[in-house]
Amino acid sequence: MLAAALLVAVPATAQQAAQTVEPLVPAAGTVLEVSAEGRTTRVPDLATIRAGVVSQAPTAAAALSDNAQRMARVIAALKRAGVAERDIATSTVGLAPQYRYADNQPPTITGYQATNSVAIRFRDVARAGTILDALVAQGANQIDGPNLSIDKPDAALDEARTDAVKRARAKADVYAAAAGLRVVRMVSISEAGQDAGGPEPVRPMMMMRVQAEAAPTQIAPGEKDVTVTLSVRFLLG
Structure with missing residues (x-):
């Protein structure tokens, strides 16, 4: 009903509005933008x-x-x-x-x-x-x-994204409470970066001469962090 009322009230500007795309800005309230990093771990495979x-x-x-x-x-x-x-x-x-x-x-x-x-x-x-x-x-x-x-990191990246959203909301709640406001809703979410647990950047080849020893060579995989960084905007009221 509100949209229809607006169209009736300003018919002269309808053509101009159709040709110009304006950024979506909430009509009332305070916009808070926070950055949050979500993470999970995997054993390299x-x-x-x-x-x-x-x-x-x-x-x-x-x-x-x-x-x-x-x-x-x-x-x-x-x-x-x-x-x-x-x-x-x-x-x-x-x-x-x-x-x-x-x-x-x-x-x-x-x-x-x-x-x-x-x-x-x-x-x-x-x-x-x-x-x-x-x-x-x-x-x-x-x-x-x-x-x-990590050979197939998609599931781990999704876990990190979920964690990042939770962390962003928790951070927004803290800011809102400090300002005497509350979080009304999320306005936008954008992914600012990710680390899928890939290998370290290629370094110069530090080759070393190898001689067979009695003790076998062992490789310990340990764990890799999988991280995603989000930029999230919240509307506070």
């Missing part, structure tokens, strides 16, 4: 690790040939361990001369170094350490990682 081979030889061809043979054994070991082909991706391939430096003399090439590494996704995090030990036994001499993440 995906580990990404880089494993590679470094070979050195007097000639470039010899370095590449040795590197290719050893890398073929590494990849074969991964497949025997049950790692799917879609979870194995070449990360880096390189060939560089090695130099000897002496005072007041130009550098001298002493040989060549070939490198090859693959990024491996382990969907059974508990087995990742055992598989890495097998890779070292097959010739892998560089390891980097693991980067732990």
Whole structure:
């Protein structure tokens, strides 16, 4: 009924109103905007690790040939361990001369170094350490990682969103009470950011030479925080 009354009262401006979109502002009351972060936790179920081979030889061809043979054994070991082909991706391939430096003399090439590494996704995090030990036994001499993440974070993100809305409402109640007002309703909700428990930002490859040890490698998944940040506007009255 109110909408109809407004249309009758101001017919001359109807065409202008149809052409201009104005922001929705409550007719009366105080608008409060708060930011709230909701969170939940999950045990990571995906580990990404880089494993590679470094070979050195007097000639470039010899370095590449040795590197290719050893890398073929590494990849074969991964497949025997049950790692799917879609979870194995070449990360880096390189060939560089090695130099000897002496005072007041130009550098001298002493040989060549070939490198090859693959990024491996382990969907059974508990087995990742055992598989890495097998890779070292097959010739892998560089390891980097693991980067732990959550494979399917949608349900966890929804939990974090629900938590964020509850936190925003609780915060709004505090502000309203302090101002002698009450929360009438939410005006708008927007998502300002999220962290789905993914891996940490990629860092420079800090490769380390690995030697097989008697003690098996263990990887502890721990827990990951899944967070969502909301910006919520409330109408106070």
